[in-house]
Amino acid sequence: MALAGDSGNVAAADQQAARSKLEDELRGLDERLRVMLDAYEENPSAIDSGLLSVTDRAVDVEAAIIDAYRIMKTRVYAEDSPLRADHDVWAAFEEQKDEFIGFYKSALTALEIYREVLRTYSLVKTAAEPQPQRGDLKRIQQDKQVQVAERAGCIEAVCDLHGKFSAMLTVLR
Amino acid sequence: MADRRGNVIVLPGRGGAAQVQRDHLEALQAIVGQLDELRHRLQEFSPHPGWPAKRWMIASTPFRMRLTGSNRSLGDLTRLNASSGQDAIRSVFQLNDACRAASQRLHDIEACLGMLQSAEPPPAERARETDLFASNRSGLLAALSEIRRLIVQRFPDVQVEN
Secondary structure, three states, X not given: OOOHHHHHHHHHHHHHHHHHHHHHHHHHHHHHHHHHHHHHHHOOOHHHHHHHOOOOXXXXXXXXXXXXXXXXXXXXXXXXXXXXXXXXXXXXXHHHHHHHHHHHHHHHHHHHHHHHHHHHHHHHHHOOOOOOOOOHHXXXXXXXXXXXXXXXXXXXXXXXXXXXXXXXXXXXX | OOEEEOOEEEOOOOOHHHHHHHHHHXXXXXXXXXXXXXXXXXXXXXXXXOOOHHHHHHHHHHHHXXXXXXXXXXXXXXXXXXXXXXXXXXXXXXXXXXXXXXXXXXXXXXHHHHHHOOOOOOHHHHHXXXXXXXXXXHHHHHHHHHHHHXXXXXXXXOOOXX
């Protein structure tokens, strides 16, 4: 016959295992975003392929930030979150929830806008006449500047979200 | 005596005085660990007057993630200090004063951060608030070092990392 103490120990062990698993997943996402941002720092246009591709989730930064949001919503802030057992950690995450969501929304909006700019820019580029005319360079330069500025803003918004996400995880270390 | 460690209230069991002593020591070590972590996060956090609000939000997050635990630890330490015998009344007062100073600085820093993280204030006000933050940061680091020193002095069995 199992003793009450045994079942208590088992429950505590399960709780600890669930927390470890969640922490590993959070750190995995943190690393995934960090690798992407490192690549964008080296070559900002690396973000373009991910945004234009509809199949490759490995390079899709939007998929990565949505995954980060989902794990926070469905695991960290869930009713049965394993972090709730630790009052200090749970309170710390709760206090940062609104800020995290704010950074997430900014990043998602920036990505949405940049995707549209990038698609339109690609269309404009391919629709250009076969023989460039005098005066085209100025127009091309302006188009490119708009696209590059939008991309820089988009990468910055993702970088801010990652900074917030990563900083929140420091309490787990 | 009842100790509080993390989320757990530890009541003296059948182990008697020795067990109480061990629990007491463990609780103190947990407090030192928590306050060391806060100190470490604060040392890493060196802001710039030109930072926009969102930069403050991100950079202060590791520190802010430690606030709940640190405030609780300071409260626990005050209680443990008071219940640890009055053999060295001067040390009791000193440690209480240091805890109170740290709590006050924490409160002041939270107020500064609240302002610096809000919608952009005028540059002069931002610079003033940043200076105030720096001053409170130094004050809190000093108070935390003093707490650590007093704990080691008053409770020599507590093991702390240098």
